[in-house]
Amino acid sequence: MRVINTKELIPVVNDLVKKACIDLDDNLMNALKQSILLEESELGKEVLETLIENANSAREKQVACCQDTGIAVVYLEIGQEVSWEGANLTDMINEGVRQGYGEGYLRNSVVGDPILRENTKDNTPAVIHTNIVEGSEVKITVMPKGAGSENMGRASVLKPADGVEGVLNYVIETVENAGGKACPPLIVGVGLGGTMEKSTLLAKEALKRPIGDRNPISHIAALEEELLQRINDLGIGPIGIGGRVTALDVHIETFPCHIASLPIAVNLQCHANRHASKVI
Ligand code: SF4
Structure with missing residues (x-):
């Protein structure tokens, strides 16, 4: 059994939150570039070029690529040979989200109660999905989702x-x-x-x-x-x-x-x- 302290998740989630919101991946960037060749409308081509320019600029300046930095959806694919020790796992993920949104100057968009609608002011809690898989590793994916x-x-x-x-x-x-x-x-x-x-x-x-x-x-x-x-x-x-x-x-x-x-x-x-x- 591989033992992982839940605290190890804090810096990982922190980094992934910032990376996801600031740095759109090459797969998406290539798809946007390819789509310009398919677009028939001149205005449509211009929009696609602007989206690419916006994404490049966000990466260069290390700022969010969109003002809506979303609610954090976090996936954990946990190897069945992993055993956890330390503090509550959900709390550690939320601490990573809290730190990532704060350090990245990312907009806090989460309200604590869907009726009363007061902002939680640190973008927690995250929506967390866990899945047990084979092996002794853990794959963490952060997917901020805009409204x-x-x-x-x-x-x-x-x-x-x-x-x-x-x-x-x-x-x-x-x-x-x-x-x-x-x-x-x-x-x-x-x-x-x-x-x-x-x-x-x-x-x-x-x-x-x-x-x-x-x-x-x-x-x-x-x-x-x-x-x-x-x-x-x-x-x-x-x-x-x-x-x-x-x-x-x-x-x-x-x-x-x-x-x-x-x-x-x-x-x-x-x-x-x-x-x-x-x-x-
Ligand atoms: S849907 Fe929301 S997060 Fe996505 S681009 Fe539009 S404003 Fe930004």
């Missing part, structure tokens, strides 16, 4: 008879309803199957995949391609000003489900596709 794109996601339980057409229509309708509000070009995460809550978790998990990556199941990969094509036929375009590039990619994650149900969730990610990971 503009998060607010336009949807979840439902379709009837199995709705079939593939029902799935395609649901995803396309979600993107169409979002229009420019979710700050396209988007990465569209789709969770299909499981139960109502499982599909929403899958939809967000799907956003962690690199742009250009395809689901290993061939008919699901084909659905990803078809959705990308049909979403980009909608004409919403970069930032919603009209154009060809509404989405950079569509990722679908699936899970077995009950014979009588077809849960579906769509989680939209804006062009500030922020996530950073580290393995300890």
Whole structure:
């Protein structure tokens, strides 16, 4: 058994928060550059160039790439041969979030009570997801999620008879309803199957995949391609000003489900596709 003191998570989460909010990764930057070649509208091309310039400037000046630095979503993939010691693990993750948002001068956007809506003033608590995997390492991923794109996601339980057409229509309708509000070009995460809550978790998990990556199941990969094509036929375009590039990619994650149900969730990610990971 490998023993890890939970305090080790504080500096890791601190660094990942700042890295994610300030330094958009090469995968996204390359996808934005490629999308200029696909964009047919001159104004759309200009918007994409501005997004790239903005991201480069944020990296150079070490400031946030968007004013909405999000709520921190933190994933822990914990090897089953790891044993924890020390203080409460959730508290240590939140301490890392607190330090990262403070040191990075990142906007605190979290309210403690959804009705009373008082700002917690340090962007805690984080939304934490844990998963037990093989091995003796821990992979930590921080994904700050802005409200503009998060607010336009949807979840439902379709009837199995709705079939593939029902799935395609649901995803396309979600993107169409979002229009420019979710700050396209988007990465569209789709969770299909499981139960109502499982599909929403899958939809967000799907956003962690690199742009250009395809689901290993061939008919699901084909659905990803078809959705990308049909979403980009909608004409919403970069930032919603009209154009060809509404989405950079569509990722679908699936899970077995009950014979009588077809849960579906769509989680939209804006062009500030922020996530950073580290393995300890
Ligand atoms: S949706 Fe994304 S790009 Fe738009 S304001 Fe929110 S974080 Fe920023």
